[in-house]
Amino acid sequence: MDFFTQLQNSEPFELLITILDVLFVWFVIYKLITLIRGTKAVQLLKGIFVIIVARVITDALGMETLGWMLDQVIRFGFLAIIIIFQPEIRRALEQLGRGKIFARSSLQEEEEQNRLLGAMSKSVSYMAKRRIGALISIERETGLSEYIETGIPMNATISSELVINLFIPNTPLHDGAVIVQRNKIASAACYLPLSESPFISKELGTRHRAAIGLSEVTDAVTIIVSEETGAVSITANGDLHRNLTIEEFEQHLKRLWFGEEVQQVTTSKWLWKGPKNG
Secondary structure, rough: HHHHHHHHHHHHHHHHHHHHHHHHHHHHHHHHHHHHHOOOOHHHHHHHHHHHHHHHHHHHOOOOOHHHHHHHHOHHHHHHHHHHOHHHHHHHHHHHHHHHOOOOOHHHHHHHHHHHHHHHHHHHHHHHOOOOOOEEEEOOOOOHHHOOOEEEEEEEEEEEEHHHHHOOOOOOOOOOOEEEEEEEEEEEEEEEOOOOOOOOOOOHHHHHHHHHHHHOOOEEEEEEEEEEEOOEEEOOOOEEEEEEEEHHHHHHHHHHHHHOOOOOOOOOOHHOOOOOOO
């Protein structure tokens, strides 16, 4: 016991515990951020940060009335956070119960990636052959919440059958973009920003302009299927890769969605030139 007592009281041991404590706290914070990334909770956290900063300023300037009001907001803020973040807290507790909040095995990750890639490839191939127009945006690091909110919420598991059905002509959700968030279809019939770039070929329609427009303001990957020709394209980081075969489409999508970026050329307008495909 004396040995362990001396070890615990030693400076190197205390330093090690302090370092581990800080690293663990940062790891938990990182996981919480990744859990709420791209959701409304991000905007709410910004609001909480503003309130805390305002409270510090009022204390420094001696604004007692405003400071008292902010104290009441902070005092009852914990209950408000539980109510506002209820969906995120529930999802976190469910993942914790499944043992998935802190880690997933590489095998599970690979299986899920293969499933998602297969579903997208199958649905795109089906729609391209039948010239069914489609616009599918995949969220990456930049949240797409503001565009998700313009559509019809779904929160549905991705499957080729569901993706195809969403774009069948003359159905309620076929007009607009489908947005994928993590491994779910977050929303359908969404509005995307149209690109105003003068370099875009005049032969490209609204779907392509919307896909390029989104890629100019976010890091999202967008899949386009032309209803005029059935041609398949992908946009990412302001670049448009046109007239892809299904094999090329799978390679691009896998690199952009799950792996490293496709190497970009210095001027993306060169990628926008190609055979007419609507």
